[in-house]
Amino acid sequence: MSEKFILGHAQIDRLNLKEALDALVREARQARCSYVVTPNSDHLVMLESDSKFREVYQSAAITLADGMPVVWASRLLGKPLEERVTGAELLPELSKRAAEEGLKIFLLGAGPGVALEASNRLKMQFPKLDVAGVYSPPMGFEKDSAENLKIINMIKASGADIIFVGLGAPKQELWIFNNQKSFAKGLFLGVGAAIDFTANRIQRAPLWMQKSGTEWIFRLVQEPGRLAKRYAKDTYVLWIILRQLFRNKSPRN
Numbered sequence: 001m002s003e004k005f006i007l008g009h010a011q012i013d014r015l016n017l018k019e020a021l022d023a024l025v026r027e028a029r030q031a032r033c034s035y036v037v038t039p040n041s042d043h044l045v046m047l048e049s050d051s052k053f054r055e056v057y058q059s060a061a062i063t064l065a066d067g068m069p070v071v072w073a074s075r076l077l078g079k080p081l082e083e084r085v086t087g088a089e090l091l092p093e094l095s096k097r098a099a100e101e102g103l104k105i106f107l108l109g110a111g112p113g114v115a116l117e118a119s120n121r122l123k124m125q126f127p128k129l130d131v132a133g134v135y136s137p138p139m140g141f142e143k144d145s146a147e148n149l150k151i152i153n154m155i156k157a158s159g160a161d162i163i164f165v166g167l168g169a170p171k172q173e174l175w176i177f178n179n180q181k182s183f184a185k186g187l188f189l190g191v192g193a194a195i196d197f198t199a200n201r202i203q204r205a206p207l208w209m210q211k212s213g214t215e216w217i218f219r220l221v222q223e224p225g226r227l228a229k230r231y232a233k234d235t236y237v238l239w240i241i242l243r244q245l246f247r248n249k250s251p252r253n
Contacts, residue, residue, distance in 0.1 A: 004063075005079045007070060008240040009047035009054050010039040012063045014074075016082040017089060020064055021097050024090075024187060027061055028103055028161045033183040035060055035176045037190065038087055040067030041234040046170055048240065053170050056177040061187075064090075068213030073241045077248055086210075087191030091164055091198055094189075095122050098162055099129035106158050107134040108151065109166030110195040117199035132158035137167075142175055152182045163188045166195035 004011040015023060027034055037043070037060040046053050057063065064085040065071055074081040098105050107115040115134040123129050133154060141147040155163055163186050165172045172190035180188070196202040204210070205218035219227055 003079075005065075005074050005077070005081060007039075007073055007077070007244055008044045010037075010044060010057060010063060010070075012039060012065050012070065012074075012081070014079070014081055015062075015064065015085065017085050017093065020062070020085045020090070021093055023062055024094055024162075024189075025097055025101055025103070028098075028187040030187075031185055033180050033186050033188070034062075035173075035180065035188040035190075036062045036064060037173060038064045038066035038085070038090075039070055041069050041237040042067075043169060044070070044240050045234055045236045048236070050170065052174065056170070056173045059177065068215075069237055069241070072213070073244070076241065077245060087166075087189065087194040088197050088204060090189060091118075091191050091194040092122065092125070094162060095129055096126050099126035102130075103161040104130045104132040104159055106132050106155055106160035106163045107166070107195055108137065108155070108163060109172070109191075110136055110199065110201070112136050114199045114201055115166075115195055117201070118195045121198055121200070132160040142171065148179070152179060155186065156183060160186055162186070164191050164195065165189065166191050166193065168192060 003014065005014055024036065037057055047057060065081050066084055066086050068084055071081045071084050095105055107119055109115060110118070113136065115136045119131045119134045123131060135151060135154060137151060138147065141151065165176060165188055167175060169190065169192060176188045176190060193202055197204050202222065205215040209215045209218050
């Protein structure tokens with residue numbers, strides 16, 4: 001892969017969507033367990049104070065820029081990323097590639113019945129897609145050893161090559177990191193609300209808002225109670241970008 005773009009505590013692979021899909025398919029074919037992280041403003045802010053989350057990031061096989069502020073920062077810092085690669089795009093696009101390549105997928109996350117609905121919609125789009133399993137876990141499952149073991153065994157028995165985990169950050173990344181040693185194979189991706197988007201339970205912003213970096217406004221209108229506090233906290237990303245700019249301009253020893 002090309003030289004990484006460093007922003008705060010994230011080292012981001014400089015890949016567009018097509019390059020990312022090629023890299024993900026190659027990784028999914030490996031006889032090992034690995035995972036992908038997708039930094040946005042929220043992730044960058046969490047990485048500042050959460051040492052466990054930094055550990056998760058350091059062990060990721062591939063790091064893809066999810067948020068538009070990350071792309072804008074890359075341009076400001078002189079290492080421009082061509083585009084962002086979101087979980088919402090990766091789920092359908094990588095499922096399409098999985099259907100073409102004969103790879104199995106598993107959907108873990110979202111509310112009751114949502115993963116199944118997402119699976120049905122994906123199979124309608126891509127008839128050759130092998131959805132090896134779906135499961136919408138109960139709240140607090142990660143603290144229930146029996147339920148956690150049930151999920152691990154379910155994924156292992158499915159033989160899935162690609163596992164989409166939609167539990168929200170940082171829960172999904174921490175769950176993948178904490179349980180990766182239980183799996184001999186499989187590429188895990190934390191995809192946030194992508195399962196809900198695919199099941200058409202949450203509407204995505206119009207394309208022009210996605211491209212212009214204003215998708216957050218659309219999401220805020222949809223879920224003000226959950227997202228207002230998070231977005232206010234994420235303004236700290238401006239300091240992270242400025243700090244990186246100063247670091248890059250300072251003379252090297």
